[in-house]
Amino acid sequence: MTTPQLLSHIEPLHISSYQLVVKDLDMVSNYYQKVIGLTLLKKEANLHILGVDDVALLYLEHISSAQKTTPKAAGLFHTAYLVPSRLDLAKVLDHLIKNRYPVSGASDHLVSEALYLNDPEGNGIEIYVDRPHDQWPYDKDGVVMDTLPMDIEGILKELPPNFTWSGMPTGTRIGHIHLQVGKLNSAQNFYQEILGLNLQETYPGSLFFGAGKYHHHIATNIWNSNGASTKALNSTGLKEFTLNIKDEVLKSGLINRIRSNNIEITKENDKALIHDPWNIRIAF
Numbered sequence: 001m002t003t004p005q006l007l008s009h010i011e012p013l014h015i016s017s018y019q020l021v022v023k024d025l026d027m028v029s030n031y032y033q034k035v036i037g038l039t040l041l042k043k044e045a046n047l048h049i050l051g052v053d054d055v056a057l058l059y060l061e062h063i064s065s066a067q068k069t070t071p072k073a074a075g076l077f078h079t080a081y082l083v084p085s086r087l088d089l090a091k092v093l094d095h096l097i098k099n100r101y102p103v104s105g106a107s108d109h110l111v112s113e114a115l116y117l118n119d120p121e122g123n124g125i126e127i128y129v130d131r132p133h134d135q136w137p138y139d140k141d142g143v144v145m146d147t148l149p150m151d152i153e154g155i156l157k158e159l160p161p162n163f164t165w166s167g168m169p170t171g172t173r174i175g176h177i178h179l180q181v182g183k184l185n186s187a188q189n190f191y192q193e194i195l196g197l198n199l200q201e202t203y204p205g206s207l208f209f210g211a212g213k214y215h216h217h218i219a220t221n222i223w224n225s226n227g228a229s230t231k232a233l234n235s236t237g238l239k240e241f242t243l244n245i246k247d248e249v250l251k252s253g254l255i256n257r258i259r260s261n262n263i264e265i266t267k268e269n270d271k272a273l274i275h276d277p278w279n280i281r282i283a284f
Contacts, residue, residue: 011211011212011213011214011217012211012212012245012246012247012250013211013212013217013243013244013245013246013247013250014173014174014175014217014243014244015174015175015176015177015217015218015241015242015243015244016057016173016174016242016243016244017051017056017057017058017059017174017241017242018057018058018059018079018174018177018238018240018241018242019058019059019060019061019238019239019240019241020058020059020060020061020076020121020123020236020237020238020239021061021062021063021066021235021236021237021239022060022061022062022063022066022121022236023062023063023064023066023068023121023236024062024120024121025046025048025060025062027120028060028119028120028121029048029050029060031119031120032050032058032060032119033050035096035099035101035117036081036117036125036127036168037092037095037165037166037167037168038050038051038052038057038058038167038168039051039052039053039167039168041054041056042056045062046061046062046063047059047060047061047062048060052167052168052169052170052171052172052173053170055173057081057172057173057174058079059240061239063234063236065234066234066235066236067232067234067235067236068121068235068236069122069231069232069235069236069237071122071224072224072225072228073180073225073228073231073232073235073237074179074180074181074182074225074228074229074230074231074278074279074280075179075180075225075231075235075237075238075278075280076123076124076177076178076179076180076237076238077124077178077179077180077219077221078116078123078124078125078126078177078178079123079124079125079126079174079177079178079238079241080114080125080126080127080128080174080175080176080177080178081125081126081127081128081168081172081173081174081175082128082129082130082172082173082174082175082176083127083128083129083168083169083171083172084129084169084170084171084172085129085169086113086129086155086158087158087159087160088129088169088172089113089115089127089128089129089155089158090155090156090157090158090159091159091163091165091169092115092127092168093106093115093152093155093156094156094159094165095165096115096117101117102117102118103115103116103117104116104117104118106149106150106152107147107148107149107150108146108147108148108149108150108151109128109145109146109147109148110131110136110137110144110145110146110148111130111131111136111137111143111144111145111215112128112129112130112131112215113128113129113131113150113151113155114126114127114128114129114150115127115128115150121236121237122237123237123238124178126175126178128175130175130215133213136215141201142198142200142201143200143201143213143215144201145201145203145208145215174241175217176210176216176217176218176219177217177218177219177238177241178218178219178220178221179218179219179220179221179238179276179278179280180220180221180222180223180224180225180228181220181221181222181225181228181277181278182222182225182226182227182228182229182277182278183222183226183227183277184205184206184207184220184222186277187207187220187276187277188207190276190277191207191209191218191220191276192209193257194254194257194258194261194263195209195218195254195257195282196211196250196253196254196257197209197210197211197217197218198210198211198212200214200215200216201215201216205221205222205223205226206219206220206221206222206223207219207220207221211250228278229278230277230278230279231278231279231280232279233279238280239280239281240273240280240281240282240283241280241281241282241283242271242282242283242284243282243283243284244284245284251284254284255272258274263275268283271283271284272284
């Protein structure tokens, strides 16, 4: 299994994969294959690895004793799959409509167009396409995002006649991850001051952090989780996400900041691991 290439030079890092703890492994795995269009790359008794082509994007871990997370707990708000083109998003949308799969939202964020869903255990999913970077709006504070209705008819007009759905397209990757946290100031301290991401945008109850010039790689909000404590280790939902850091200077600076803040770094195979303030594990 390989790592997807960055779609743009404006990103010195990206999220390469994530891991969910689930109660019903087969049901959740089938959803990501049938509805989302991922491919099952590896199957073990308590682990399914899914992705696109041979690129691993999602690790589903079954823990029979896991406690189901609650909507107000810290953890995952959604994981966002970035597809290469508007045509690819149109194919996803058509697939969802024709099969009457439930969609929880469809939005225009100025920098992107996005569809929203939830898997059978309540893990949020976004599937989106970025607009060309030279079309992103900016003001004096940086990139501007909004939440407007999606132009569904316009997107569906991208479709060629008589095409066949064949799953998520080559080049699909994790574009960003959106987290529920307990406090925004703690999130800003960790993701900006320690991880070294830029605060790209603020919105009531939420913060958007990105590396380089990208609109965001990690978002945090308190819309449902204000005051939430750390995530229980034995709960369902997001367990880990992996940062692929291509820039060695950025990586070295990250390690130095982690150490200077007395944050424990552990090793697992070839990965370094830390935890955010809500016990979400971050690998790099």
